[in-house]
Amino acid sequence: MPSVRTDADDLVVPLHVEELSVTRRRVVGQTVRISTATHEREQLVDEELTHHLVEIERVAVGRVVDSVPPVREEGDVTIVPIVQEVVFIERRLVLKEEVHMRRVRVTTRHTETVTLREQEAVITRNAPGQPAIADDPQSLDDKSTTLLQEQQT
Known part of the structure; x- marks a missing residue:
């Protein structure tokens, strides 16, 4: 400097x-x-489960018909006709029986422990x-x- x-x-x-x-x-x-x-923790699951059951009821009819009746519904019942050919001097359709199916709602309680x-x-x-x-x-x-x-x- x-x-x-x-x-x-x-x-x-x-x-x-x-x-x-x-x-x-x-x-x-x-x-x-x-x-x-x-x-991990355990948690209890408690829920209502709904499922449907089908009840089957066979109803005897024994009535002569001209043609096969169609499947029909009456309220919550589905009706399936069952026919049988019977030989007479002439051939006729006889409504032998009907199958009535009714849907029934069933509610149950389901409890299960799950791991989260x-x-x-x-x-x-x-x-x-x-x-x-x-x-x-x-x-x-x-x-x-x-x-x-x-x-x-």
Whole structure:
């Protein structure tokens, strides 16, 4: 550095000058472990189930008819005609019987215990220099474990 003169003819010579130099470096900080833990719990399911039964009733008729009657419905009953050919001097259709089918609604109570699974995130932080190993490795799901390192700059 050059010397500096002041008004009174004094000569000032700098002997030492400090300069600032700034640099950055990465330092490993805490280790963060994020894992999932699956818990199971039993829950009772109690719901009404509805299903239909079909009651079959055979009704004898024994009436002569000219043609086969069609399947018909009367209210909640479906009637299926059953015919038989009987040989007389002439041929006639005789309505032998009818099958009456009635739908009956049945409601029952069904109780069952089911297993439900629930996952939660478990976050563990280790200070710098500590190993990133869980205290209880059985409590972690190894398939979903992720390790992150925080970087300080």
